[in-house]
Amino acid sequence: ILNVEQSPQSLHVQEGDSTNFTCSFPSSNFYALHWYRWETAKSPEALFVMTLNGDEKKKGRISATLNTKEGYSYLYIKGSQPEDSATYLCAFGGSSGTYKYIFGTGTRLKVLA
Amino acid sequence: DVKVTQSSRYLVKRTGEKVFLECVQDMDHENMFWYRQDPGLGLRLIYFSYDVKMKEKGDIPEGYSVSREKKERFSLILESASTNQTSMYLCASSLQGYYTFGSGTRLTVV
Numbered sequence: 001i002l003n004v005e006q007s008p009q010s011l012h013v014q015e016g017d018s019t020n021f022t023c024s025f026p027s028s029n030f031y032a033l034h035w036y037r038w039e040t041a042k043s044p045e046a047l048f049v050m051t052l053n054g055d056e057k058k059k060g061r062i063s064a065t066l067n068t069k070e071g072y073s074y075l076y077i078k079g080s081q082p083e084d085s086a087t088y089l090c091a092f093g094g095s096s097g098t099y100k101y102i103f104g105t106g107t108r109l110k111v112l113a
Numbered sequence: 114d115v116k117v118t119q120s121s122r123y124l125v126k127r128t129g130e131k132v133f134l135e136c137v138q139d140m141d142h143e144n145m146f147w148y149r150q151d152p153g154l155g156l157r158l159i160y161f162s163y164d165v166k167m168k169e170k171g172d173i174p175e176g177y178s179v180s181r182e183k184k185e186r187f188s189l190i191l192e193s194a195s196t197n198q199t200s201m202y203l204c205a206s207s208l209q210g211y212y213t214f215g216s217g218t219r220l221t222v223v
Contacts, residue, residue: 009153031210034210034212041216042216043117043213043215043216046211046212049210089155089156093210101210101212103148105155106155
């Protein structure tokens with residue numbers, strides 16, 4: 001079973017702080033990496049799809065980077081707000097099975113007002 | 114607005130009962146998935162289907178079966194529910210790796 005790990009498992013930050021967390025994945029047979037945001041009582045919502053080494057994507061205060069050679073992606077949140085509180089999931093797609101992605105364990109973020 | 118709909122948001126069942134969790138998607142996606150989510154373990158794949166009547170075991174299929182008689186519907190079946198199947202169950206469909214999720218069913222087995 002391929003391993004996709006996220007760290008930290010959970011995180012509490014103060015409103016206005018910037019934060020980041022990591023997704024580690026196998027560095028061979030890479031196809032794509034997805035980031036999702038999962039708020040309580042809602043469906044996971046796609047944030048980014050990253051396919052190329054060195055990719056950097058941005059959506060408002062949230063951005064992500066990708067390093068396929070070393071097998072990691074960072075998600076950054078600048079100036080965290082209480083509405084950013086959610087679980088952030090990454091999903092790794094390998095070239096051998098592109099319709100079946102492997103999800104990480106998630107990072108649960110709580111932003112304190 | 115594209116949707117994946119799970120039939121129940123919360124469900125309480127007794128040990129030994131046969132339980133059906135239904136999932137319907139309206140996007141004509143070929144791939145559909147059932148996951149369970151438990152604290153500290155992330156999303157674990159139970160079963161997936163890449164076409165009507167086709168199914169494959171995921172990482173934790175024991176105690177579960179699935180049915181896909183129509184493209185839009187993928188059902189998860191707990192043949193004889195047990196307390197260790199208390200969990201959040203999430204259905205998804207995908208096209209070329211782009212997943213759309215349902216809102217989840219929180220199942221409690223007592």
